[in-house]
Amino acid sequence: MGSNSVEDMIEASSGVHFSGFHMDGLESKNIEKPTTSPGAENVHKQPFIIGVAGGAASGKTTVCDMIIQQLHDQRVVLVNQDSFYHNLTEEELARVHEYNFDHPDAFDTEKLLDSIENLRHDRAVDIPNYDFKSYKSNAFPARRVNPSDVIILEGILIFHDPRVRELMNMKIFVDTDADVRLARRIRRDTVDKGRDIGAVLDQYSKFVKPAFDDFILPTKKYADIIIPRGGDNHVAIDLIVQHIRTKLGQHDLCKIYPNLYVIQSTFQIRGMHTLIRDSLTTKHDFVFYSDRLIRLVVEHGLGHLPFTEKQVITPTGSVYTGVDFCKRLCGVSVIRSGESMENALRACCKGIKIGKILIHREGDNGQQLIYEKLPQDISERHVLLLDPILGTGNSAVQAISLLIKKGVPESNIIFLNLISAPQGVHVVCKSFPRLKIVTSEIEIGLNEDFRVVPGMGEFGDRYFGTDDDDNLQAVAPMQLSNQSR
Numbered sequence: 001m002g003s004n005s006v007e008d009m010i011e012a013s014s015g016v017h018f019s020g021f022h023m024d025g026l027e028s029k030n031i032e033k034p035t036t037s038p039g040a041e042n043v044h045k046q047p048f049i050i051g052v053a054g055g056a057a058s059g060k061t062t063v064c065d066m067i068i069q070q071l072h073d074q075r076v077v078l079v080n081q082d083s084f085y086h087n088l089t090e091e092e093l094a095r096v097h098e099y100n101f102d103h104p105d106a107f108d109t110e111k112l113l114d115s116i117e118n119l120r121h122d123r124a125v126d127i128p129n130y131d132f133k134s135y136k137s138n139a140f141p142a143r144r145v146n147p148s149d150v151i152i153l154e155g156i157l158i159f160h161d162p163r164v165r166e167l168m169n170m171k172i173f174v175d176t177d178a179d180v181r182l183a184r185r186i187r188r189d190t191v192d193k194g195r196d197i198g199a200v201l202d203q204y205s206k207f208v209k210p211a212f213d214d215f216i217l218p219t220k221k222y223a224d225i226i227i228p229r230g231g232d233n234h235v236a237i238d239l240i241v242q243h244i245r246t247k248l249g250q251h252d253l254c255k256i257y258p259n260l261y262v263i264q265s266t267f268q269i270r271g272m273h274t275l276i277r278d279s280l281t282t283k284h285d286f287v288f289y290s291d292r293l294i295r296l297v298v299e300h301g302l303g304h305l306p307f308t309e310k311q312v313i314t315p316t317g318s319v320y321t322g323v324d325f326c327k328r329l330c331g332v333s334v335i336r337s338g339e340s341m342e343n344a345l346r347a348c349c350k351g352i353k354i355g356k357i358l359i360h361r362e363g364d365n366g367q368q369l370i371y372e373k374l375p376q377d378i379s380e381r382h383v384l385l386l387d388p389i390l391g392t393g394n395s396a397v398q399a400i401s402l403l404i405k406k407g408v409p410e411s412n413i414i415f416l417n418l419i420s421a422p423q424g425v426h427v428v429c430k431s432f433p434r435l436k437i438v439t440s441e442i443e444i445g446l447n448e449d450f451r452v453v454p455g456m457g458e459f460g461d462r463y464f465g466t467d468d469d470d471n472l473q474a475v476a477p478m479q480l481s482n483q484s485r
């Protein structure tokens, strides 16, 4: 490809691609609070804590076991609220049928909080082994629990105390019909615990059912996810496991690289990713949801720019002390898929200059030629580098090296992308430790063709609608090697 034709192509592609912006779902709570202190939000030494609540015999333990089984490659511990039942006094033991095991006061919540606090601070703890037959928490030796990546807290009233609730990164409520719970309870208490059926039914009507209505059901509102049918709901469990895996993947890379920023995952964000990754999603929906996600990434990236303090007078005559946006700023998109991010940047930064870089892999020796069209004074600006996919990191390294060659300080570059493969993150973060990467999800990796997996295919083709055969013919000379790589 001759340089003239490439330059023509850059010129031709420098117009804005109007994909249409949709503002819904952009509430500030969906954007992790930006910070300008490097690495501050990335220091995730804390374990990922999941709370699982629901009525007795709803299937909480079954759901937790399934999650743990599917997360076999992670260090996970299960902490049962049952382990923190108070020991009964002699009088209470003598009249055990009058004891309410379903009331919040039946649990030693201070001890539970203390154990979790220790685990969070990397200290092993001894968790009592509660015996339902003798009603004692010291009948068996305690279980030694080591600090882990994931802690699952399970129990009927695990959402009751706000201090416990606040520790949780994810809250799940197992929602099973009352008759199913009662039937399971009768079987469990008579068969496993050797109890008399009359006593089980008495306990149910006197304590279990009223406590469910008064204390357990009111905590359902705190749940992020409600699972109907408990362990039978494989779809819900798969989704939860995937979400935890994503969080843990990010967690590890962010621990290693303080210059990597992953926007906080929410189910809204996961939903948008689900749509754009689905090969059956229409072009229109692909553009719509990509735009929403790109806008979140751009907003987050802007939060990393330096600011100066500024005071203004409000219409009430009061002084408001705020900040002034960074003025020396420009965008640089990596042609072609990076151009899909330009609309979002323009929507956030009125009149921003946007340069272009084209990376072309020539011949068999993999030599890359770079053509660029950048603002003259780029060395004096902060640069937001735009490319939706960070794969091997080759294109990114080429693009960043060019910016540095043009005099842009490494620390003035913020690389924005939608998805990043760990391989690309390693290459870029290691080579340019002062640059920042802002991304919305970390991928599993690259396949044998160096394509990102699970990925979303050729982003530029899907976004600009050039993935059907007719259109593809027309743009064949523009096929670039940096798409999705």
Ligand SMILES: Nc1ncnc2c1ncn2[C@@H]1O[C@H](COP(=O)(O)OP(=O)(O)O)[C@@H](O)[C@H]1O
Residues within 6 Å of the ligand: 054, 055, 056, 057, 058, 059, 060, 061, 062, 063, 184, 185, 188, 229, 230, 231, 232
């Ligand atoms: N989906 C299910 N189908 C049939 N039995 C189940 C199912 N889920 C749980 N059980 C049984 O019901 C009882 C209570 O389940 P469990 O998971 O221990 O509930 P919880 O921890 O909420 O009390 C157990 O005996 C378990 O084997």
Ligand SMILES: Nc1ccn([C@@H]2O[C@H](COP(=O)(O)O)[C@@H](O)[C@H]2O)c(=O)n1
Residues within 6 Å of the ligand: 055, 056, 057, 058, 060, 061, 082, 085, 101, 102, 131, 132, 133, 135, 155, 156, 208
């Ligand atoms: N000695 C005890 C202690 C508790 N219970 C009942 O267990 C239920 C909670 O355990 P789950 O596994 O079902 O969450 C709760 O309803 C208590 O009534 C008991 O029967 N005896």
Ligand SMILES: [Mg+2]
Residues within 6 Å of the ligand: 060, 061
């Ligand atoms: Mg249980």
